[in-house]
Amino acid sequence: MTAGQPQPSMRSVERAFDVIEVLERSDKPLRLSEVARRAGLSPATTLRLLGVLQRRGFVVAGQQAYHLGPAALAIAHGFLVTDGLSRAATPVLQELAATTGLTTTLHIRSGLERIVIARVDGADPLRYQLPIGRRLPLHLGAGKVLAAAMPDDELDALMAAVRDLGTAGGKPVSEADLRAELEQIRERGYHFSMNERVLGSSGISAPVPAPDGHSMASVGISGPAERHPESEMLGWVPELRRAAAALGRARDL
Amino acid sequence: MTAGQPQPSMRSVERAFDVIEVLERSDKPLRLSEVARRAGLSPATTLRLLGVLQRRGFVVAGQQAYHLGPAALAIAHGFLVTDGLSRAATPVLQELAATTGLTTTLHIRSGLERIVIARVDGADPLRYQLPIGRRLPLHLGAGKVLAAAMPDDELDALMAAVRDLGTAGGKPVSEADLRAELEQIRERGYHFSMNERVLGSSGISAPVPAPDGHSMASVGISGPAERHPESEMLGWVPELRRAAAALGRARDL
DNA sequence: GAAAGACTTTTCACTGTGTGAAAAGACTGG
DNA sequence: CCAGTCTTTTCACACAGTGAAAAGTCTTTC
Numbered sequence: 001m002t003a004g005q006p007q008p009s010m011r012s013v014e015r016a017f018d019v020i021e022v023l024e025r026s027d028k029p030l031r032l033s034e035v036a037r038r039a040g041l042s043p044a045t046t047l048r049l050l051g052v053l054q055r056r057g058f059v060v061a062g063q064q065a066y067h068l069g070p071a072a073l074a075i076a077h078g079f080l081v082t083d084g085l086s087r088a089a090t091p092v093l094q095e096l097a098a099t100t101g102l103t104t105t106l107h108i109r110s111g112l113e114r115i116v117i118a119r120v121d122g123a124d125p126l127r128y129q130l131p132i133g134r135r136l137p138l139h140l141g142a143g144k145v146l147a148a149a150m151p152d153d154e155l156d157a158l159m160a161a162v163r164d165l166g167t168a169g170g171k172p173v174s175e176a177d178l179r180a181e182l183e184q185i186r187e188r189g190y191h192f193s194m195n196e197r198v199l200g201s202s203g204i205s206a207p208v209p210a211p212d213g214h215s216m217a218s219v220g221i222s223g224p225a226e227r228h229p230e231s232e233m234l235g236w237v238p239e240l241r242r243a244a245a246a247l248g249r250a251r252d253l
Numbered sequence: 254m255t256a257g258q259p260q261p262s263m264r265s266v267e268r269a270f271d272v273i274e275v276l277e278r279s280d281k282p283l284r285l286s287e288v289a290r291r292a293g294l295s296p297a298t299t300l301r302l303l304g305v306l307q308r309r310g311f312v313v314a315g316q317q318a319y320h321l322g323p324a325a326l327a328i329a330h331g332f333l334v335t336d337g338l339s340r341a342a343t344p345v346l347q348e349l350a351a352t353t354g355l356t357t358t359l360h361i362r363s364g365l366e367r368i369v370i371a372r373v374d375g376a377d378p379l380r381y382q383l384p385i386g387r388r389l390p391l392h393l394g395a396g397k398v399l400a401a402a403m404p405d406d407e408l409d410a411l412m413a414a415v416r417d418l419g420t421a422g423g424k425p426v427s428e429a430d431l432r433a434e435l436e437q438i439r440e441r442g443y444h445f446s447m448n449e450r451v452l453g454s455s456g457i458s459a460p461v462p463a464p465d466g467h468s469m470a471s472v473g474i475s476g477p478a479e480r481h482p483e484s485e486m487l488g489w490v491p492e493l494r495r496a497a498a499a500l501g502r503a504r505d506l
Numbered sequence: 507g508a509a510a511g512a513c514t515t516t517t518c519a520c521t522g523t524g525t526g527a528a529a530a531g532a533c534t535g536g
Numbered sequence: 537c538c539a540g541t542c543t544t545t546t547c548a549c550a551c552a553g554t555g556a557a558a559a560g561t562c563t564t565t566c
Contacts, residue, residue, distance in 0.1 A: 007304070012524085013269045013524095028335065044515080045555070049263070052266050052270075056270050067332075073333075073386035076386050081280060110323045115323040117326065133327050133328075134327075261553095295526050
């Protein structure tokens with residue numbers, strides 16, 4: 001079960017997921033040639049892969065262009081049904097949203113990004129559309145508590161992968177700045193952010209504890225920055241920790 | 254873009270999705286040997302596939318067992334954002350739910366099953382948990398309007414694949430019965446069902462029109478059978494048709 | 507309306523990827 | 537402590553997956 005050193009790979013399978021990822025990251029349907037270009041594959045190979053994906057329902061070919069198919073929803077459903085953390089999330093987030101009046105969100109780290117797993121809007125909803133499943137960066141906002149829990153080699157990979165570490169507020173951030181901030185987060189056990197990923201938004205987040213210390217999940221609460229000053233947010237830290245602990249317990253159920 | 258005759262396949266990619274499907278259809282995490290057994294693969298191959306899927310975030314290895322990972326949610330998000338029908342669905346279903354007071358659902362056919370794409374609960378909610386993304390059969394309930402729109406060869410495949418065509422109400426159904434019913438649905442343009450897939454539930458559904466006539470999507474309204482008699486349901490047919498037409502227009506947007 | 511250009515699809519011969527049997531190494535429980 | 541089952545590694549072989557190029561479409565331009 002532990003990661004072996006040589007990491008046996010399977011080129012064609014890997015490429016199939018490259019194609020899926022290209023489609024996932026595009027906000028509109030893509031033509032064959034465009035998929036091939038973005039995935040770095042030959043048109044012939046891309047066509048064959050798309051054919052398989054299409055028969056599996058992961059890709060749908062509209063007139064002139066491909067996009068993701070409904071099987072994507074089916075596996076998401078499978079994930080939500082099996083995953084202990086997701087199943088535990090809704091009630092815990094609801095309670096946290098009710099007591100704080102803020103929007104609560106649960107993220108899981110996946111590779112060098114995080115994914116929104118669950119979310120409950122507070123009384124004061126900052127709503128953007130359908131955020132569940134959205135991929136977000138690890139170096140901004142609530143992502144930092146996940147970055148803070150990464151093993152060194154993965155953290156190095158993250159630093160190498162991200163071009164611009166600066167915030168939405170326009171503040172430039174060096175690698176050293178970020179590393180120092182992560183160290184703080186490790187000590188304090190939470191993170192307060194403001195104007196980091198989204199302008200005008202602030203929030204606090206905490207890791208969901210994991211047995212091995214490398215937490216893969218975080219809970220956060222957030223709201224409009226001008227209406228919820230830092231002092232108020234910090235007051236919620238104990239509640240946030242309680243929720244994080246509850247989720248940690250529920251995880252391996 | 255049309256389906257070629259020889260259908261070029263890619264064994265390893267196909268197998269990767271077999272593994273995903275095994276995990277999707279299991280309601281609990283599975284051990285390596287069990288995944289291998291269910292997918293009909295050798296343990297060595299299964300292990301390699303799971304490794305790739307794990308690095309991609311589609312599979313997570315908990316202690317002793319594998320289950321689907323958060324990347325499943327990420328591609329579902331990608332699907333919902335790109336798919337015209339899904340994007341159009343919420344407002345249309347909401348309106349339909351508001352006027353009828355019933356629960357409204359949108360399905361898409363995927364292979365020989367249908368998948369719940371969107372759903373809005375009515376005033377009288379028959380709620381089961383998280384149905385979006387759920388796979389449901391084509392030969393019961395709202396599935397029939399999709400089956401009715403299938404090309405002959407696929408319909409034959411469906412008939413061959415389903416073991417027991419009978420309903421939840423216990424009524425046995427022969428292949429001839431079903432084919433006759435599908436013919437009726439083609440004529441009428443809608444289907445009324447009661448105790449077919451779910452005991453105590455009844456509803457009507459209609460195909461979302463497609464340019465080529467082979468509709469891949471259906472809208473339906475449903476509620477507790479004893480509180481909503483057939484006569485009431487049939488009264489909603491015009492509303493249902495209007496919603497279906499609206500969705501058909503929005504699809505290729 | 508013809509011709510150029512871009513895109514999609516098919517074909518095919520080669521090679522390196524994906525394969526499973528078998529061995530080695532972990533667990534688990536009796 | 538041993539037997540049985542499960543996971544992981546290794547390895548030699550065969551064929552699945554590959555991309556260049558040709559053939560076939562569709563689209564645009566003048």
